[in-house]
Structure formats: C-alpha cells, structure tokens
Amino acid sequence: MDRPGVARWTGRETKALRLAMRMTVRGFAAGIGVSDRMVSKWERGGEHITPRPGNQAALDTLLVRAGTQVQERFAQLLTARAAAGDDERTEALLAPATQRHRHPVDGKLMIAVEEGIYLSGAANPPSWLPAFFIDIYPVTNADYVRFTDATGHPAPRHWGRDGHCPDSIFDHPVVWITWRDANAYATWAGKSLPTSEQWEKAARGAKGSAYPWGDAATAAKCNVQESGIGHTTPVSRYHSGVSAFGVYDLCGNTWEWCTTESEPGRRVLKGSAFTSPFVRADPAAFNDASETMSDNDTGFRCVTTALDLGRR
Numbered sequence: 001m002d003r004p005g006v007a008r009w010t011g012r013e014t015k016a017l018r019l020a021m022r023m024t025v026r027g028f029a030a031g032i033g034v035s036d037r038m039v040s041k042w043e044r045g046g047e048h049i050t051p052r053p054g055n056q057a058a059l060d061t062l063l064v065r066a067g068t069q070v071q072e073r074f075a076q077l078l079t080a081r082a083a084a085g086d087d088e089r090t091e092a093l094l095a096p097a098t099q100r101h102r103h104p105v106d107g108k109l110m111i112a113v114e115e116g117i118y119l120s121g122a123a124n125p126p127s128w129l130p131a132f133f134i135d136i137y138p139v140t141n142a143d144y145v146r147f148t149d150a151t152g153h154p155a156p157r158h159w160g161r162d163g164h165c166p167d168s169i170f171d172h173p174v175v176w177i178t179w180r181d182a183n184a185y186a187t188w189a190g191k192s193l194p195t196s197e198q199w200e201k202a203a204r205g206a207k208g209s210a211y212p213w214g215d216a217a218t219a220a221k222c223n224v225q226e227s228g229i230g231h232t233t234p235v236s237r238y239h240s241g242v243s244a245f246g247v248y249d250l251c252g253n254t255w256e257w258c259t260t261e262s263e264p265g266r267r268v269l270k271g272s273a274f275t276s277p278f279v280r281a282d283p284a285a286f287n288d289a290s291e292t293m294s295d296n297d298t299g300f301r302c303v304t305t306a307l308d309l310g311r312r
Contacts, residue, residue, distance in 0.1 A: 006063070009056045011042035011049045013078065017063060018043075020073035032058045068171065072109075075236040100246075101133065103304070106143055106189040109136045110304070111246050118201045119208025122284050127197060134194060134202045135301040137235040137248050138173040138256065139185065141165045147185050156181075158296065171234040173254045173299040179267045179291040182257045182300035191302035193259040196268040198303055203251070203271070203283035205244030211283065212243035212250045219278040222252030226278050232297075233274070251281040254299035262288040273297035 006013050018028040018039070025043075029036040034055060042049055051059065063074065100111050115131040145165050148155050155163040156176035179193075186192050194202070203212050211217070219226040221241035223233045235249050243250050250271055258268040266288045272281040275297045280287070289298075 006060070009051055009059050010047045011045040012047045014039065014051065014059065015043040015046075016077040017059065017066075017074055020070050020077055021062075021066060031062055034058075071171075072236060075239055078239045100136070103189065103191070106139075106146060106185075106191075106302075108139070108143060108189075108302070110134060111136050113198070113202050113245050114206075116206060118204065118206045120197060120200050120204075120284065124208055124284075127201075129197055129201055130305070132194075132198055132303050132305050134198065134245070134247060134303045136246060138254060138299050138301045139182075140171055140235055141174045142170040144174040144177075144185065145170075147188055151184075151188055153181070153184055153188075156294075169232070171236070172232040173235055173249065175232060175254055175296050175299050176294045177257070177299055178294045179257045179289075181294070183259070185300070186302045189302060191304045193257055193300060194303040196258045196260040196270060199250075199256065199258050199270045200283050202245055202247050203243055207244075209244065211241075211281070212247070213241055217278070219281075222249070222272075222278075222281060223274045224252040224272060224278045224281055225274065225276055227252075227274070229274055231274060250283060252276075252278075254297050255287065255295075257298070257300040262286075266290055269298065 018025070021028065023031070025039050026036045029039040032039070032055060042051060050056075063071065066074070100109055102108070103110055110133040113129075113132055113134055115129065117126045117128050119125070120127045141159075142165070144156070147153060148163070155165070156174060158169075158176050159165045182193055204210070205212075209215055211221070213221050222238055223229055232253055235253070238249065238252070241251060242248055252272055253274060254271070255269040255273045255276075256271045258270055260268040262268055269287040269289055270283065272278075
C-alpha cells in the first residue's frame with residue numbers, strides 16, 4: 001500500500017518535517033528517539049547529511065503517523081524549498097498562504113490563477129482567460145466519500161461491494177468516474193469542471209511552458225507508464241512536478257475530465273495517467289471520451305471563479 005514517504009532523508013527533509021509538525025527540536029528528537037543535538041546536526045548539514053538507516057525508518061514512521069494536515073504542510077515546505085533556486089516557478093510556489101483558499105463546501109484547497117494572456121495549444125496561439133480558482137490536488141477518494149455520504153450518489157466500483165473506500169487509497173485520486181459523476185460532484189460542491197483552456201493554463205503557466213515544471217521532458221516528475229508503478233499514487237507525492245501556480249498532478253496519475261465538449265456526448269480529457277506513456281503527458285495534447293466512460297485511470301478536479309469563491 002502507498003503511504004507518504006521520502007526516498008532518502010537528509011537534513012533538509014528532517015527540518016521540513018519538524019516545521020510541518022510545529023515541534024521544537026527537543027520534542028521532535030524525542031519522537032525519533034535521538035538526542036536534540038543530533039537533530040540540530042542534521043538540520044545544519046541540510047541536504048549534505050543523511051541520517052542512518054534506523055533513523056530514516058523512524059522518520060518514515062513519524063511522517064506516516066503525522067496525519068493529512070501535517071503531510072500537506074510537509075509537501076508544501078519541500079515544494080517551496082525546491083523552488084528557492086533557479087526555478088521559473090519560484091514566485092508562485094513561494095506565494096503567501098493567503099492566495100490559497102479552502103473551499104467552504106468540499107473543503108479542498110484551491111489556488112488563484114490570475115486573469116491574462118497565456119500560450120495555448122500545439123501551435124501556442126495567445127489566449128486570454130478571466131481569473132479563476134482551481135483545486136490544488138485532484139479530487140481524492142476521501143473527498144468523494146464526503147460527496148457520496150452527503151448525496152447518496154453511487155460509490156465508484158473499486159471501493160468494493162459494500163461501497164466503503166479502503167483506507168489505503170484515501171489520498172489517491174478517485175477513479176472509475178464518468179464525466180457525469182464528476183459533474184455531479186462539481187454541482188454539489190458549487191463549483192464546475194474546468195474548461196480545457198482553464199486546465200491548460202493551470203498546467204502550463206502564463207508563459208506556456210511545455211510541462212508544469214518547465215520545458216524539460218522529465219518523466220520522473222510524474223506518475224506515467226515509464227515510472228513502472230502501475231497504479232495511482234497519493235496526490236501530493238510529486239513535489240517536483242508542481243505547476244507554476246502550485247497545482248499538483250497535472251501530468252500523470254489520472255486523466256482529468258474537463259467541461260469542454262469535443263462533440264455531442266464527448267468531453268475533453270487532460271493530463272495523461274499512470275497507464276499512459278510520457279509522450280501523452282503534454283498538457284497541450286488533445287484527448288476525449290464519451291461522457292459515460294469510466295476507467296481505473298480517469299478522475300477530475302474542479303474550478304470556481306474568484307467572485308463566486310469570495311461570496312461564500
């Protein structure tokens with residue numbers, strides 16, 4: 001089962017976890033079972049120092065048991081640290097938390113995408129869009145549980161015959177969702193599915209980068225076929241794949257439904273999935289499907305306008 005984790009702990013990740021847990025050095029050290037001097041040494045060494053395997057295992061356990069809110073703060077701190085160098089996403093990723101809003105109905109974090117011109121499509125013609133807010137993460141199984149509990153909407157097939165979501169995939173994107181299911185969720189939440197233009201701007205930024213993270217074709221920054229994982233992953237896993245606006249999973253993990261109709265009864269899909277080769281992760285690429293299609297690699301996220309959000 002997938003759990004939040006770190007491939008290799010260094011002093012940088014150790015400090016990020018302590019800050020995310022809002023603990024003193026002494027309290028954090030006690031939780032790991034080491035001296036506070038040891039924790040201070042790790043933090044001073046930053047990315048150049050690596051705790052011993054036993055201590056790394058203890059850090060893994062601490063992160064898993066910390067809970068969703070701590071894990072989200074930990075992911076945001078790592079993203080901010082990664083952006084602090086020579087990265088065109090720095091300004092957006094280090095934006096104050098006031099630009100992030102928790103939606104009053106479904107409780108999801110959303111972030112602003114400012115109005116203006118951006119480059120869109122394969123030929124990069126300039127397009128203009130009004131401002132909007134977009135979910136930072138795709139709709140997860142945990143989010144969808146709140147929707148089904150509130151409305152009685154049928155549960156997706158992978159939850160099992162009893163309709164209960166397994167704990168192991170709470171923080172994974174919900175799948176086996178038709179466009180109509182996704183639209184029903186958006187309507188319940190008082191939001192909407194993004195247009196293909198909104199989705200692409202959130203992915204490519206105002207300057208029309210080839211990928212959310214820039215122009216380098218780096219498959220390791222997302223969950224695609226080349227990753228060899230073979231299933232969905234937690235929505236906050238790929239910190240280095242975050243877009244210029246601070247949005248996760250816009251390449252890989254799951255295809256995402258858009259509200260844009262390609263032809264009667266068919267809607268645009270964006271982003272590619274764990275089942276797709278990296279070449280299909282191009283945010284400008286076109287894909288669509290029948291509104292009644294559902295699969296193990298198809299999910300969604302929502303948008304709303306700044307005005308609507310401000311009125312709630």
